[in-house]
Amino acid sequence: MRKKDHCPRVKINEQHCTCTYNCDKHSLCCECLHYHRQRGELPGCYFTPEEEQMYNRSVEFFISRRS
Numbered sequence: 001m002r003k004k005d006h007c008p009r010v011k012i013n014e015q016h017c018t019c020t021y022n023c024d025k026h027s028l029c030c031e032c033l034h035y036h037r038q039r040g041e042l043p044g045c046y047f048t049p050e051e052e053q054m055y056n057r058s059v060e061f062f063i064s065r066r067s
Contacts, residue, residue, distance in 0.1 A: 003028060019044035020053055 003024065004010045013027040021044060025032040032043045041057035051065060 003031070017045065018049065018052065021055065 004027070007013070007028055007030075009029075010027050013029055017027040017029075019026060019032075025035055029043075036043045036057055039057075040059060042059060042062050044052040044057065046062060047054075047057075047065075051061075054061075
């Protein structure tokens with residue numbers, strides 16, 4: 001069974017997930033947040049569409065774009 005089969009909200013999450021990177025955590029918000037937090041990053045949904053496509057998930061990049 002795939003991970004997505006275990007998430008009851010996956011259909012709702014898929015409608016709102018703005019990340020363009022194709023990975024096994026796409027629309028699995030809890031796993032995505034955990035993955036990026038372990039790396040000191042933020043997930044793609046925190047960024048504008050233009051920023052998200054740069055694939056720079058660093059907190060520093062996020063802050064620099066908002067100051």
